[in-house]
Amino acid sequence: MGFADLSIAEIAEDFNVPVEDVLRLCDELEIAYKHPQTRLALEDVKAIMSALEKRRDSKRVAD
Numbered sequence: 001m002g003f004a005d006l007s008i009a010e011i012a013e014d015f016n017v018p019v020e021d022v023l024r025l026c027d028e029l030e031i032a033y034k035h036p037q038t039r040l041a042l043e044d045v046k047a048i049m050s051a052l053e054k055r056r057d058s059k060r061v062a063d
């Protein structure tokens with residue numbers, strides 16, 4: 001498993017969401033982390049980004 005060299009905080013910044021939302025997603029997806037600066041495995045980053053994109057898309061449809 002490779003590393004994406006992205007932290008939870010960086011993902012939150014890229015998607016313009018609170019860090020707490022990404023931490024909650026990590027918990028839901030059972031992704032281990034120690035703090036918002038934790039660097040994540042590539043597969044974990046993909047899962048988080050996919051979930052965030054789905055949320056963004058469903059919000060657009062609702063608006």
